[in-house]
Amino acid sequence: MRWPFFRAVIPVKAKARAYYNQKEYSLAEPYLEKLLQKNSEDEWALDVMSRLYSNTGRHSECLELTIKLYKIRRNEAHQKRILHACRVLADWDTFEKYEDGYDWSESDEALFVQILEKAPYSGMDSQPS
Numbered sequence: 001m002r003w004p005f006f007r008a009v010i011p012v013k014a015k016a017r018a019y020y021n022q023k024e025y026s027l028a029e030p031y032l033e034k035l036l037q038k039n040s041e042d043e044w045a046l047d048v049m050s051r052l053y054s055n056t057g058r059h060s061e062c063l064e065l066t067i068k069l070y071k072i073r074r075n076e077a078h079q080k081r082i083l084h085a086c087r088v089l090a091d092w093d094t095f096e097k098y099e100d101g102y103d104w105s106e107s108d109e110a111l112f113v114q115i116l117e118k119a120p121y122s123g124m125d126s127q128p129s
Helices: 012-021 025-039 043-056 060-073 078-089 090-099 106-118
Strands: none
Touching: 012 025, 012 043, 025 043, 043 060, 043 078, 060 078, 060 090, 078 090, 078 106
């Protein structure tokens, strides 16, 4: 039997996930905001929203949320996202704070080269020749 007044209720998180995975960022964002209004330390929502900000070129917002997420749970992927946002924003003070202890690997070579190309040399021991 069908109930005429029944409407399927899809949880907010499921909608956010579906829209984000379809790269429908403008549709996913309001659902992620709802999740964060409900719980400002929701790790899943912080992670997805920070990636959404990065994917849409809003690196300042990405950096802010990722730092918050990193303080909740230290994670190498979050640390790398912080370093990437710092590179884009040329925020070298924050970069130095979060670079300490990062375990650079071969897969990070492209990011490291981009950082070296953009970083000021004032704080480094030697100037490039």
